[in-house]
Amino acid sequence: MNIYDIAKIAGVSIATVSRVVNGSDKVSEKTRARVLDIIAREGYTPNVFAQGLGLNTMHTVGVLVPDIADLYMSGAVSYLEEQLHRSGYECILSCSGFDLERKHSHVQMLLSKKIDALILVGSTYAGSGISNTQTDYIREAASEVPVFMINGVVSGENIYCSACDDRTATKEAVRSLIAAGHKKILFLTDSGSYSAQQKMKGYQDALADAGLPLEESLMLRIHKNRIHMVRDELNDLSVSNALPSFDAVLATDDTLAVGAMKYALGKGLRIPEDLAVIGYNNSAFSISSEPELTSIDSRLEDLCKNTADTLIRLLSSGKDSEEGDLPAPEPLTLFPCRIVWRQSAVCSVDI
């Protein structure tokens, strides 16, 4: 029994229930009486007690990431924490890894902390998009608190997604590689996530548009995403003749791209003359490498800002106005990416 159930039974918004619980005088006596009656009957008490102890005003948001040591994730948490803290919310951070069972148990743990909302960072939480069973735990969580997804798309009530348009961005990047004369473009990923799939579709779109054949062997999924491990895995594949020949790389992450550059430099290849390389996320790795890396900017700061703004608007909508429940936020906000051109690949098209 939670605030959503009470609101449903009473036929009012959760904001109205919140106002009753918080003793706001902006609720009619009739509504107040009905809501309190249902609260008493249904045994919805914990938050009332917590409120009495000043604990209901904890203003905490659960933030779940698979791996905080990853620059994309730590960047996201940095942006989110700053914006939420400014509005009086604090973050409980948890790191789940990539395994479904652990994701589920970490979400449960965060919910047990009486969080006001849950943010899931990274498209791994959206599963592969093939089966709903991989995301049922998210809809389950959304029956308790609003859930916000950063660069993952999951549909369901009370779930709000901010994502960047990976498919279009990848298509544009590959279109430029093709226009520069590359014909054997390696699509390099370490993930089967929603986002990785969107990128693969963009890669396929560009090949199809150019009338180039789709070669299975050029869509390579490797197992590691640390720079030297990527280099070594490519070397091993090359030694065992399992690596196709390629003249360009589109990697789904900057770390993979830098690993591919290390592999190429070890082979004596010149970048971009012999091998053009494009990475993803426009992270600090794209400028620490030599040559510096052309990379697709996945608009992380904007995704986080949109998430924080939406969250704060939604959670405060019950507090300020009489019946001023704002329209529900959009279930999906999509941001266009942009390509940041550096030395590892040159721009050959108008984008």
Add this chain to the structure above:
Amino acid sequence: MNIYDIAKIAGVSIATVSRVVNGSDKVSEKTRARVLDIIAREGYTPNVFAQGLGLNTMHTVGVLVPDIADLYMSGAVSYLEEQLHRSGYECILSCSGFDLERKHSHVQMLLSKKIDALILVGSTYAGSGISNTQTDYIREAASEVPVFMINGVVSGENIYCSACDDRTATKEAVRSLIAAGHKKILFLTDSGSYSAQQKMKGYQDALADAGLPLEESLMLRIHKNRIHMVRDELNDLSVSNALPSFDAVLATDDTLAVGAMKYALGKGLRIPEDLAVIGYNNSAFSISSEPELTSIDSRLEDLCKNTADTLIRLLSSGKDSEEGDLPAPEPLTLFPCRIVWRQSAVCSVDI
């Protein structure tokens, strides 16, 4: 009035007070009566109420970092979160920046969340070491919960520090640069923190041992720590003739070292022939750069492991055993560093 005050007045350990509050039967009736009497008299109630609501078992640890987007900090949080989660503790993360007033207010906020312990990551929290007023807020916090510092050293009751021996490591690295024939070694930092000062002392130790003069102009503190900003700041100093000539760099962070390499490559210098470069932290930046960076490994994983182990032992000491209060943890555990040699500087001494 908190658990420490109650323990002090009752003349027992905090573990014993904790046992009384948690209804353990491992306390003598006489002690139980005395503690409960003092609790009632002194008005120490919040945790008892919270306990009744199951909120005292939240097992949360406050983790404060200046900047989670920094690889050192996100690496630390990753290690800490994993180890604490495994023992049933969750982390409330907050990011304070480097300003004293904000550090203080973030610590206050975390304490208001009923955390069981506080971890401060990074030597910025230890101030410059010159004045105690910069660290009074930490001793204040330690009167409420145990405080753990990662790579910062602050003295005070209930404060436990894990640090690496930056002074010795820097001395060894500079000794190697001198043995390789370098005479103009630039000490490059962006910080005046405790750790940066230890590194500077190690630098000075090595010069003194070799009978080399200490040149003020070769100890350079710059303002930015992003790669391109470091490169540009060095370029600007060079253009305005404010940069001394140097044949080696010892940087207090890998980002600074990579920025210095970008500056050198832009000048057409060869690394390490014309300029040897040593970084700090052995982060992913040290292997994403080209040439790869010799870097001092600051033992972050070991510092975090020691912190988590000590924290869990301390917090659980009141639960399992009769009068089994373990000896208090060491106020300071110091770890030796090790230098990871790569292409940007060669090892010239036995270390």
